[in-house]
Amino acid sequence: MKRVIALLMENQPGALSRVVGLFSQRGYNIETLIVAPTNDPTLSRLTMTTIGDEKVVQQITKQLDKLIDVVTVCDLGESEFVERELMLVKLNKSSIAIDEIEKLQGKVVFEDNNIINLQFVGEPDKLDKLVDNLKTKEPLEIVRSGSLGISSNSKTLTI
Amino acid sequence: MLTLLAFDLKLLGIMRDMSKTQTSGGDALIRSLHEEGVELVFGYPGGAALHIYDALFNQSEVEHILVRHEQGAVHAADGYARSTGKPGVALVTSGPGATNAITGLATAFMDSIPVVVISGQVKSELIGTDSFQETDMIGVSRPIVKHSFLVQKAEDIPEIVKKAFHIATTGRPGPVVIDVPKDFTDPNHTFDFVYPSEINMRSYKPAKAGDSKQIKKAVDLILEAKQPVIYSGGGVINDNASAELTELAKLLQFPITNTLMGLGAFPGTDPQFLGMLGMHGTYEANMVMHNADLIIAVGARFDDRITNDPKKFALKAKKIHIDVDPASLSKIIHADVPITGSAKECLTSLISELKQHNIEKNKLEPWHKQITEWRNKHGLNHSMLDVVPENGKILPQQVIQSLYKETEGKAFVTSDVGQHQMFAAQYYFFDKPRQWINSGGLGTMGFGLPSAMGVQFAYPEDTVACVTGEGSIQMCIQELSTCFQYGLPIKIINLNNAALGMVKQWQDMQYGGRHSSSTYENSLPDFCALSESYGHVGIKVTQLSELESAMKECISLKDKLVFLDVDVDPDEHVYPMLEAGNAMDYMHLSKDKKTW
Ligand SMILES: Cc1ncc(C[n+]2csc(CCOP(=O)(O)OP(=O)(O)O)c2C)c(N)n1
Ligand SMILES: [Mg+2]
Numbered sequence: 027m028k029r030v031i032a033l034l035m036e037n038q039p040g041a042l043s044r045v046v047g048l049f050s051q052r053g054y055n056i057e058t059l060i061v062a063p064t065n066d067p068t069l070s071r072l073t074m075t076t077i078g079d080e081k082v083v084q085q086i087t088k089q090l091d092k093l094i095d096v097v098t099v100c101d102l103g104e105s106e107f108v109e110r111e112l113m114l115v116k117l118n119k120s121s122i123a124i125d126e127i128e129k130l131q132g133k134v135v136f137e138d139n140n141i142i143n144l145q146f147v148g149e150p151d152k153l154d155k156l157v158d159n160l161k162t163k164e165p166l167e168i169v170r171s172g173s174l175g176i177s178s179n180s181k182t183l184t185i
Numbered sequence: 186m187l188t189l190l191a192f193d194l195k196l197l198g199i200m201r202d203m204s205k206t207q208t209s210g211g212d213a214l215i216r217s218l219h220e221e222g223v224e225l226v227f228g229y230p231g232g233a234a235l236h237i238y239d240a241l242f243n244q245s246e247v248e249h250i251l252v253r254h255e256q257g258a259v260h261a262a263d264g265y266a267r268s269t270g271k272p273g274v275a276l277v278t279s280g281p282g283a284t285n286a287i288t289g290l291a292t293a294f295m296d297s298i299p300v301v302v303i304s305g306q307v308k309s310e311l312i313g314t315d316s317f318q319e320t321d322m323i324g325v326s327r328p329i330v331k332h333s334f335l336v337q338k339a340e341d342i343p344e345i346v347k348k349a350f351h352i353a354t355t356g357r358p359g360p361v362v363i364d365v366p367k368d369f370t371d372p373n374h375t376f377d378f379v380y381p382s383e384i385n386m387r388s389y390k391p392a393k394a395g396d397s398k399q400i401k402k403a404v405d406l407i408l409e410a411k412q413p414v415i416y417s418g419g420g421v422i423n424d425n426a427s428a429e430l431t432e433l434a435k436l437l438q439f440p441i442t443n444t445l446m447g448l449g450a451f452p453g454t455d456p457q458f459l460g461m462l463g464m465h466g467t468y469e470a471n472m473v474m475h476n477a478d479l480i481i482a483v484g485a486r487f488d489d490r491i492t493n494d495p496k497k498f499a500l501k502a503k504k505i506h507i508d509v510d511p512a513s514l515s516k517i518i519h520a521d522v523p524i525t526g527s528a529k530e531c532l533t534s535l536i537s538e539l540k541q542h543n544i545e546k547n548k549l550e551p552w553h554k555q556i557t558e559w560r561n562k563h564g565l566n567h568s569m570l571d572v573v574p575e576n577g578k579i580l581p582q583q584v585i586q587s588l589y590k591e592t593e594g595k596a597f598v599t600s601d602v603g604q605h606q607m608f609a610a611q612y613y614f615f616d617k618p619r620q621w622i623n624s625g626g627l628g629t630m631g632f633g634l635p636s637a638m639g640v641q642f643a644y645p646e647d648t649v650a651c652v653t654g655e656g657s658i659q660m661c662i663q664e665l666s667t668c669f670q671y672g673l674p675i676k677i678i679n680l681n682n683a684a685l686g687m688v689k690q691w692q693d694m695q696y697g698g699r700h701s702s703s704t705y706e707n708s709l710p711d712f713c714a715l716s717e718s719y720g721h722v723g724i725k726v727t728q729l730s731e732l733e734s735a736m737k738e739c740i741s742l743k744d745k746l747v748f749l750d751v752d753v754d755p756d757e758h759v760y761p762m763l764e765a766g767n768a769m770d771y772m773h774l775s776k777d778k779k780t781w
Pocket of ligand 2: 656682685
């Protein structure tokens with residue numbers, strides 16, 4: 027099962043490599059990973075998705091929590107949460123019409139005479155489908171950010 | 186003359202030190218160690234560490250012990266830590282010095298031992314340029330340390346040292362690396378030395394007390410149990426909780442077994458003690474685990490050398506699991522009552538909660554009777570010295586029993602890895618925690634001698650024996666020179682079976698006796714002559730009739746390192762031995778006897 031794990035860690039050199047290293051060291055998979063400083067610049071928030079059963083995910087969160095640089099960890103799947111991903115697509119301009127872009131809820135972020143860059147934001151599986159649908163347009167490049175998540179109740183991941 | 190001069194220089198250095206308000210990073214590092222109560226540092230110098238070595242020279246509070254290989258430095262610091270409970274410290278240079286320390290770090294990590302390793306690093310401006318003797322120590326050591334620090338400026342050194350010792354010694358202890366670029370110890374850059382009185386780390390708050398609801402649940406299970414067992418490990422020793430463990434076992438009259446790492450936490454000579462459990466555990470300990478209806482695990486982690494096949498492990502038993510590391514709980518075996526907290530505090534709460542209840546001990550009688558039957562049937566023979574083998578060879582077990590007898594069970598015993606280690610664990614009764622020092626988790630050959638040095642430095646008056654094999658001892662044999670330099674009277678008890686015995690045993694049992702690269706084709710050195718060339722005493726034993734008098738002589742030479750090289754039966758195997766892929770009651774009991 028896919029899981030989304032979010033954590034806050036010290037915004038310090040070496041912290042990220044400890045988190046990533048833990049996954050290879052203990053044989054867990056990372057599907058996606060995003061990390062960026064929070065509005066408290068001493069902290070970074072890291073969101074990752076992984077595949078595993080209940081027991082594996084419990085082990086992952088406990089092992090992450092054990093890392094000295096990690097301040098707090100949350101398995102977002104423990105309550106309701108919202109998951110979103112950003113996707114940028116580069117196409118030959120001639121391969122897609124403006125009304126089609128609107129139908130797909132895409133946004134034009136760059137265009138010139140030959141090239142058009144589109145932005146999509148959505149749930150990852152919706153983006154998966156979109157990628158399928160775009161195949162016929164022979165996209166030149168597709169880049170995805172990986173998931174971000176936030177719990178949708180009043181609970182927050184803070185220190 | 187030369188020594189006098191050095192002495193004067195040292196004195197001058199001290200005077201200089203006292204008048205100085207400003208310190209360099211190098212001085213700050215040593216002063217910080219002193220603030221942490223460090224008296225000994227085991228190390229080996231080199232370019233990137235030379236400012237630090239100069240700082241060491243200029244003071245007299247922290248003594249430096251020059252080893253002969255950085256692996257030896259970390260093992261010595263580790264042995265010091267295991268035997269005293271205080272953190273051990275090693276100092277190495279960058280590059281090869283740092284990589285040589287890696288095996289020591291991994292050894293300490295697997296057994297959760299508080300060791301602080303300070304590694305010199307190339308100048309900060311050279312980091313990342315493949316400069317001479319540059320190794321990414323933080324990267325290389327990352328998976329085998331509890332935490333690590335790369336110093337970013339000299340002024341940070343006191344706070345980093347404070348944090349490093351705090352992290353190494355609290356919660357589940359473990360090794361910490363401090364990597365110090367050379368420019369941050371430069372004597373030309375000075376600053377005000379202030380040692381922080383406390384530190385606050387928002388991201389590190391190890392658990393202490395156990396949850397009281399969980400303790401109550403544990404008590405309910407304990408009161409119901411008819412076939413209980415206490416299974417304790419190194420966590421009890423690390424947390425100095427042996428007294429509490431013993432009190433609990435006595436209060437409940439439950440049988441108790443210790444892991445290889447936990448030996449000594451409960452007195453080995455006490456009739457309630459079942460001996461060690463697991464791969465080479467006693468028949469009765471493994472049978473008790475397999476048939477138990479309740480297992481109280483304290484500071485033990487259900488390692489695969491204990492459980493055998495975890496899917497078949499102690500299926501009838503409810504499990505109470507106390508551990509300071511929440512990640513150990515339900516990692517391998519599901520805990521019915523998981524309790525996160527320090528062994529000492531959890532056991533104390535458990536005992537006081539239990540004392541509120543009426544503990545009915547009669548119902549344990551059939552269980553104790555059963556255990557006695559098991560013990561009588563296939564227990565270890567602890568009178569091996571009375572056995573005279575037909576082939577005239579000395580049995581390795583006899584050497585351990587002779588050592589036990591001669592040291593009256595009071596020696597510190599360090600060990601290496603192999604058959605000799607298992608014989609020592611099985612046949613020497615450890616009545617006290619921290620008396621038995623061995624690399625259980627990583628199984629590091631070469632650990633025995635350097636760790637014994639750490640123990641002997643901490644306890645100069647006590648007998649420290651290193652039970653080893655001719656294979657293992659050769660992995661850090663260079664430390665014989667360190668022992669001579671510092672006058673360490675370690676007793677090396679070499680169970681010489683002229684083979685990598687444990688490997689050979691597996692080859693006998695699983696590979697049709699094909700001894701692939703497990704013997705040396707008559708290439709072994711004369712260990713006695715070798716030791717003598719280092720300035721020590723060597724005693725060779727080839728006959729059983731000589732064993733006890735040679736052992737007596739070895740132990741009685743109080744001021745000398747003695748290398749007692751005993752030829753033992755090369756065909757002897759360690760039993761019991763669990764049969765892989767099965768439950769804990771599947772044991773080989775001898776070459777031709779098994780339990781199934
Ligand atoms: C550094 C290291 N390399 C290899 C091993 C694998 N190993 C385990 S026991 C053993 C044989 C040890 O031989 P010896 O020290 O003579 O002990 P014996 O089993 O003969 O008593 C070996 C090679 C190990 N544990 N550590
Ligand atoms: Mg051997």
